[in-house]
Amino acid sequence: MTNRKKAVAYWKQNLTYLAILLFIWFVVSYGCGILFREELNQFQLGGFKLGFWFAQQGSIYVFVVLIFVYVYLMNRLDKKYGYDE
Amino acid sequence: MTVQVWTWILVGITFALYFGIAIWARAGSTKEFYVAGGGVSPLANGMATAADWMSAASFISMAGIISFAGYDGSVYLMGWTGGYVLLALLLAPYLRKFGKFTVPDFIGDRYYSNTARTVAVICALIVSFTYVAGQMRGVGIVFSQFLQVDISLGVIIGMAVVLVFAFLGGMKGITYTQVAQYCVLIFAFMVPAIFISIQMTGNVIPQIGMGGKLADGTYLLQKLDTLHTELGFKEYTTGSKSTWDVFAITLALMVGTAGLPHVIVRFFTVPKVKDARKSAGLALLFIAILYTTAPAVAVFARTNLIETVSDTPYTEVPSWFKNWEDTGLIAWSDKNGDGTIQYVGGSALIDKKPIFIEGRGRYGERLISNANTNTNELYVDRDIMVLANPEIARLPNWVIALVAAGGLAAALSTAAGLLLVISTSISHDLIKKQWKPNISEKGELWAARISILFAVVIAGLFGIYPPGFVAAVVALAFGLAAASFFPAIILGIFDKRMNKQGAIAGMVVGICLMLFYMIRFKTGLVGVLDPRPASEWWLGTSPEGFGTIAMVVNVVVSMVVSRMTPAPPKAVQELVEDIRIPSGAGDAQSH
Numbered sequence: 001m002t003n004r005k006k007a008v009a010y011w012k013q014n015l016t017y018l019a020i021l022l023f024i025w026f027v028v029s030y031g032c033g034i035l036f037r038e039e040l041n042q043f044q045l046g047g048f049k050l051g052f053w054f055a056q057q058g059s060i061y062v063f064v065v066l067i068f069v070y071v072y073l074m075n076r077l078d079k080k081y082g083y084d085e
Numbered sequence: 086m087t088v089q090v091w092t093w094i095l096v097g098i099t100f101a102l103y104f105g106i107a108i109w110a111r112a113g114s115t116k117e118f119y120v121a122g123g124g125v126s127p128l129a130n131g132m133a134t135a136a137d138w139m140s141a142a143s144f145i146s147m148a149g150i151i152s153f154a155g156y157d158g159s160v161y162l163m164g165w166t167g168g169y170v171l172l173a174l175l176l177a178p179y180l181r182k183f184g185k186f187t188v189p190d191f192i193g194d195r196y197y198s199n200t201a202r203t204v205a206v207i208c209a210l211i212v213s214f215t216y217v218a219g220q221m222r223g224v225g226i227v228f229s230q231f232l233q234v235d236i237s238l239g240v241i242i243g244m245a246v247v248l249v250f251a252f253l254g255g256m257k258g259i260t261y262t263q264v265a266q267y268c269v270l271i272f273a274f275m276v277p278a279i280f281i282s283i284q285m286t287g288n289v290i291p292q293i294g295m296g297g298k299l300a301d302g303t304y305l306l307q308k309l310d311t312l313h314t315e316l317g318f319k320e321y322t323t324g325s326k327s328t329w330d331v332f333a334i335t336l337a338l339m340v341g342t343a344g345l346p347h348v349i350v351r352f353f354t355v356p357k358v359k360d361a362r363k364s365a366g367l368a369l370l371f372i373a374i375l376y377t378t379a380p381a382v383a384v385f386a387r388t389n390l391i392e393t394v395s396d397t398p399y400t401e402v403p404s405w406f407k408n409w410e411d412t413g414l415i416a417w418s419d420k421n422g423d424g425t426i427q428y429v430g431g432s433a434l435i436d437k438k439p440i441f442i443e444g445r446g447r448y449g450e451r452l453i454s455n456a457n458t459n460t461n462e463l464y465v466d467r468d469i470m471v472l473a474n475p476e477i478a479r480l481p482n483w484v485i486a487l488v489a490a491g492g493l494a495a496a497l498s499t500a501a502g503l504l505l506v507i508s509t510s511i512s513h514d515l516i517k518k519q520w521k522p523n524i525s526e527k528g529e530l531w532a533a534r535i536s537i538l539f540a541v542v543i544a545g546l547f548g549i550y551p552p553g554f555v556a557a558v559v560a561l562a563f564g565l566a567a568a569s570f571f572p573a574i575i576l577g578i579f580d581k582r583m584n585k586q587g588a589i590a591g592m593v594v595g596i597c598l599m600l601f602y603m604i605r606f607k608t609g610l611v612g613v614l615d616p617r618p619a620s621e622w623w624l625g626t627s628p629e630g631f632g633t634i635a636m637v638v639n640v641v642v643s644m645v646v647s648r649m650t651p652a653p654p655k656a657v658q659e660l661v662e663d664i665r666i667p668s669g670a671g672d673a674q675s676h
Contacts, residue, residue, distance in 0.1 A: 011665050018174055025170050029163045034332050037156075041322070047296035047304030052322040055159035056151075056380040057292060060166045060373050067173045067366035074178075074362060074667075083668040085357060 010081045017073050021066050029059040091486035092231045099269050099490050100246060103262045103497075107250035110258045115529050118255030119186040119509055120353040125260055127360040131367025133263035134351045136270065136494070137502035138165075138342075138372060140216075141223025143379075144270060144495035149470035152383035152390075155313075156324030160331055160629075164338025164563075166369060166376050171343040173365035177352040179578045181361035182664045186353060187506075188346045188570060189514040195577040196585040197657055199519060204592050206514045208569040209346045211596075213503045213510075214544070216347075216562045220500040221548025224493060230412065230472060231489035240548040243493075247501050248541050251508075252534055259501045260354060266494040271374060273491025277475045277484050278378050281385045284478055295381035309388050316395065317430030321387070333630030341563025341632055344571035347502040350509070358667035386470040389477050394463065395428045399448040402426070405476040410451055413441060414466035418456040424448055431459040439464050504544065508536035561603050564632025568595035572639040580647075581661045587647025595639030602631045 032040055037051030045053050078084035112118040125133070143165070151158030183191055189209060193202030221240050228239025250258045275291075282294035286305060299305055309321045319325050326334075342348065351368075352361045394402060399417060409415040416439035417426055424447070435455045442454045456462075472492075475485045512533035517524055524532070569592050576583040576591075607628040609616040619627070626634060652658075 007662060007666055014665075021174060022170075025167065029167050029335065030332060033159060033163055034328060034335065045296065046293075047298065047306050049306070049322050052156060052159075052306075053296070055156065056162055057295075057377055059163050060377050063166050063170050064366070064370050064373050066170055067362075067369055070174055071359075071362045071366055075359060078359070078667055083666055084359070085668050 006081055010077065010083065013077055014074070017070065017077075021070055025063065025066055028054060028062040033059050086482060088482045088485045089232065091483045092489045095483075095486045095490040096232070096493060099265075099494060102265055103246065103250060106262045106265055107253050107258045110254045110261045112253070112255040112257045112530075115186075115513075115526050115533070117257045118530055118533055119505075119513065120350070121255075121257040121260045123184075123354060124356055125354040127355055127364035127367060129260065129264050130351060130355050130360075130364040132267040132371055133260045133354075134348065134364065134368035135371035136263040136267035136498035137351060138348060138368070138499070139270065139375060139495055140220055140499035141227070141492060141496035142219065143375065144274065145223065145227075145471050145492050146468055148379040148382040148386065148474075149467035151380055152387045152470045153467050154324065155319070155321040157326045157331065158380070158383065159324075160326075160334040160338060162376055162380060164335045165342055166373060167335070168339040168342025169365060169369040169372070171339060172348065172352075173362055173369070175575055175578070176343055176349060177361045177365045178358045178667060179664045180349060180574070181352050181355065182358050182667060182669075183660075184353070186350075186513055187509050188349055188574070189510065190518070191577065192570075192573055192588070193514070193518065195657065195660065196573075196588045197654060198585040198589070201573075201585055201589050201592075202514060202518065204589055205570070205573070206510050208565070208592065208596055209506060209510050209514075212345065212562050212566050212569075213347060213506050214547075215565075216345075217500055217503040217507070217540075217544045218547035218551065220496050220503065221544050222551050223496040224500070225548055226468075227489055227492040227496065231486070237549045240545055243497060243500070243548075244541050244545040247497055247504060248538065251501050251504055251537050251541070255533065256350075256354060256505055259498075259505055262501070263498045266498040267371060269494040270491040270498075271371070273487040273494070274375055275378060276487060277478070277480055278382050278385075280480050280484065281389075281474065281478045282381065285385055285388070291381035291385075292377050295384050305384060305388065309384060309391075312388070312391050312395075316391070316428065319430070321384075327625055329625060330627050330630050333626050333633040337567050337630050337632030337636070338563050340567040340571045340636055341565075344566035344569070344574070345563070346510075346566075346570070347499075347506045349574075350506060351502075382471065382474065386474050386477065389474075390465065390470075391428065393477065394426050396425055398425050399450055400424070403477075405473055408476075409466075409469055409473055413439065414469045416441070416453050416464040417450050418453055418462055419446060419448065419450065420456060420458070420460070420462050426463055427460055428463040429461045431461045432457065433459060433461040433464045500544065504537055504540045507540040508533050511536040511539075561599075561607065561628060561632075564599050564603070564629065564635065565596060567632035568599040568635030568639055572636055572643060576640070576643055578661065578664065580644075581658050582647060582652055583643065584647045584650055584653040586650040587643040587645075590646040591639040591643030594642045595635050598638055599632060599635040602635070603628055606631075 033055035040051035041049040043050040116122055147161055189202050189205035192205035224243030225236040225239035228234045229236045250262045278291040282288055282291040286294040286297035288294035288297045297305060313321050355361050355364050435457045439453045440455045442452050444452050446452050512529055516532050517529050573588045573592050606617050
């Protein structure tokens with residue numbers, strides 16, 4: 001692969017990761033915590049209504065996990081393309 | 086020992102620690118001054134970012150706001166954490182690879198234009214000054230509450246302290262003091278939360294205690310919802326804002342967080358692109374510890390408050406109630422003359438704050454002149470939920486003092502980060518890059534220090550003589566950042582075709598639109614124009630949420646204008662390709 005082709009392929013894979021991770025980011029906060037909270041509130045998680053839990057606890061936990069998954073995926077991708085240092 | 090002695094001891098020890106670090110971490114070069122030499126470990130940078138981020142507002146006010154807003158408070162919890170996902174995925178790694186000192190640096194180079202740079206500098210100054218004024222005020226309030234010092238003197242002490250470590254050490258000094266400040270503030274926040282969680286639910290972890298059961302076997306949140314409904318408040322877990330407004334505010338806060346210059350600049354301080362990603366994750370982890378505890382504190386405090394005061398005769402309330410009444414943060418007026426506190430839905434006052442008059446009532450309560458005719462008799466300031474929480478739960482004196490030290494750490498660390506951005510904007514983006522390009526490094530370093538001095542003095546004046554609009558505007562700093570920087574940076578990385586005409590048009594239109602909406606619906610134009618009522622909001626969007634709309638407008642304007650004007654030069658397109666690749670960041674940093 002030429003340098004240029006390599007860079008394009010790397011970027012494309014990066015964009016795919018971003019799309020997936022940002023989709024999850026959107027679903028947990030705007031989806032579960034805001035738009036569909038009424039529906040989710042019919043379920044309980046311990047003493048929490050589920051929609052309320054996502055808005056005040058769950059979404060934040062997922063955010064932290066998302067960033068570390070991204071770090072892992074990108075480090076792996078950097079290695080694959082020889083961009084790590 | 087009394088609370089006051091404990092407070093002086095803990096504040097003294099923490100301040101001595103900050104000074105020690107400041108002297109140890111003096112800066113010798115502009116690179117050390119602006120980005121701490123680019124050699125900060127991801128862990129230290131994560132902690133420093135967290136301290137930089139969590140202001141007096143996060144520490145003192147947020148749990149209180151949630152306590153009174155219930156579900157509606159979620160906008161702050163999600164908004165101020167979710168922005169880090171955007172920051173980590175869309176900004177930090179690329180800006181680190183680009184490897185200069187400031188956000189206007191990126192805008193100026195990427196859009197090959199000093200006009201774009203100047204627009205960015207102006208946006209950075211507007212955002213940072215509105216934000217820093219609130220911090221200085223916060224320092225003054227903590228001093229006056231806990232140490233019985235005059236607010237103005239408190240602000241001056243705070244200014245002096247920030248000046249020492251910012252002036253000597255620049256970013257390097259600030260970064261390492263922020264690491265210490267993070268440890269102080271998180272410890273100070275968690276200790277009372279854990280104590281109270283154990284008291285109320287028997288659970289050591291507040292996040293779990295919040296969803297736990299009380300001694301009588303009912304769930305805490307269920308109990309609180311029942312109490313709220315009975316007393317005529319809206320149900321705690323439901324809230325009253327419209328779904329669209331909650332959506333818009335959350336998005337504006339998230340995007341604004343990712344666009345705040347004092348947060349972005351932190352990712353220039355780590356050695357590699359890889360470290361920038363990791364340190365964004367660590368920063369959010371450290372922030373999340375406080376942000377997942379705050380809603381628990383809110384629930385504990387709210388339940389405690391209602392159970393303690395509701396239908397209690399005034400003569401039998403605990404002593405903290407009267408102490409806070411003396412400072413004016415609690416007010417009670419016995420409207421039905423039964424000597425018992427009726428705490429129910431609806432405001433107790435005609436205005437937002439109580440107006441106290443001379444003399445005491447029948448039961449020894451302070452008299453107020455602006456009680457209304459609602460059945461609710463009690464006014465409680467939201468800020469006391471964190472400050473008074475340890476007292477309400479009868480925790481030992483050292484825990485109460487710890488809260489004061491934590492509040493100061495939170496306010497000082499954020500103020501320092503903002504002051505650095507302001508000084509860098511002046512010494513680097515204006516003097517070095519525009520007015521005097523051949524200034525020596527030593528000269529630039531001194532220019533930076535003198536700008537910090539100026540910035541501290543101006544911020545201090547704002548703290549001592551707060552213009553009425555400051556409190557209203559701090560929350561809108563996010564909207565301003567969302568409407569100006571965020572699209573310009575994102576498009577600069579992800580849209581190779583974006584050119585200077587598009588970016589400048591977008592930033593100008595975005596920030597002007599946001600300023601216009603702010604003035605029209607929130608602050609008014611002093612003496613000329615009163616803010617318009619909420620019924621006239623566009624699409625039912627509050628000023629806090631309007632950043633979302635202004636941002637979308639910015640993006641649309643940028644896209645349309647850029648496609649109608651010539652593509653950016655070849656060199657710039659190559660620059661964009663280069664920042665997308667993580668390797669070689671070390672070289673790119675030379676300046």
